Amino acid sequence: MRVLIYSDVHGNAEALAAMAEAAEGSYDTSLCLGDVVGYGASPNQTTQWVREHTKVVIRGNHDRACASLDGIQWFNPAAAAAARWTHAQLQPDNSAWLQGLPAGPLAWEGEYLVHGSPLDEDEYLMEAVQAAGSFAATSATCVWFGHTHVQGGFALLQSGGESRLEALRSAAEPPAPEARAGVRRFQLEPGARYLINPGSVGQPRDGDWRAGYALLHTGEGWVEFHRVPYDLEIAQRRILEAGLPPRLAQRLAAGK
Numbered sequence: 001m002r003v004l005i006y007s008d009v010h011g012n013a014e015a016l017a018a019m020a021e022a023a024e025g026s027y028d029t030s031l032c033l034g035d036v037v038g039y040g041a042s043p044n045q046t047t048q049w050v051r052e053h054t055k056v057v058i059r060g061n062h063d064r065a066c067a068s069l070d071g072i073q074w075f076n077p078a079a080a081a082a083a084r085w086t087h088a089q090l091q092p093d094n095s096a097w098l099q100g101l102p103a104g105p106l107a108w109e110g111e112y113l114v115h116g117s118p119l120d121e122d123e124y125l126m127e128a129v130q131a132a133g134s135f136a137a138t139s140a141t142c143v144w145f146g147h148t149h150v151q152g153g154f155a156l157l158q159s160g161g162e163s164r165l166e167a168l169r170s171a172a173e174p175p176a177p178e179a180r181a182g183v184r185r186f187q188l189e190p191g192a193r194y195l196i197n198p199g200s201v202g203q204p205r206d207g208d209w210r211a212g213y214a215l216l217h218t219g220e221g222w223v224e225f226h227r228v229p230y231d232l233e234i235a236q237r238r239i240l241e242a243g244l245p246p247r248l249a250q251r252l253a254a255g256k
Contacts, residue, residue: 003028
């Protein structure tokens with residue numbers, strides 16, 4: 001089975017459309033790891049697309065906050081302003097759908113789906129010590145997570161009766177000026193365990209502005225990290241025209 005796995009769309013309809021076009025025909029089912037809305041200026045468009053195209057979706061902290069304003073007190077001023085704006089913009093059916101999303105961990109085909117980590121849906125899983133704690137918290141062979149907006153993750157490999165923890169490298173170096181699409185495939189090793197982040201579709205923070213997502217082939221045991229360019233200027237203009245904080249438009253170009 002070929003699986004499209006994506007996360008952190010954040011109301012960026014242009015990035016989502018680019019991912020959908022690039023991935024079309026290459027997957028049998030899809031999974032979303034949360035944060036469909038927040039930050040970006042197209043929350044109804046992104047919510048509607050995910051509702052129509054992805055059956056397995058878990059909630060992110062921005063989905064929860066934008067739909068109900070729950071947890072907004074922990075957001076920075078720009079995120080809080082975007083959450084309030086999104087809350088006011090969401091159509092009732094989209095708001096209800098977001099409020100009804102399940103929290104992770106969610107079991108799927110023997111793997112786990114989380115937004116932050118298996119320990120806390122709001123944890124930013126960035127460091128090796130956090131990865132070690134997450135591996136200890138679950139026996140799943142693979143945990144898919146989002147929230148950090150950084151494509152990559154961690155592998156717990158077995159060699160000579162000993163375990164070693166390694167970071168997974170993201171898809172490619174930052175894009176050339178012509179903004180080519182990028183892809184990197186790696187084989188899942190038998191006996192190893194993984195924490196994998198497909199990257200952010202709508203607001204990457206790993207220095208590469210292109211929309212990030214992953215493809216998993218369960219039968220052949222490989223994962224591909226993908227990056228695809230999108231119409232950045234339109235996404236930025238929508239944010240500014242909506243009266244959202246300008247920083248939310250500026251950071252898209254920097255991939256931070």
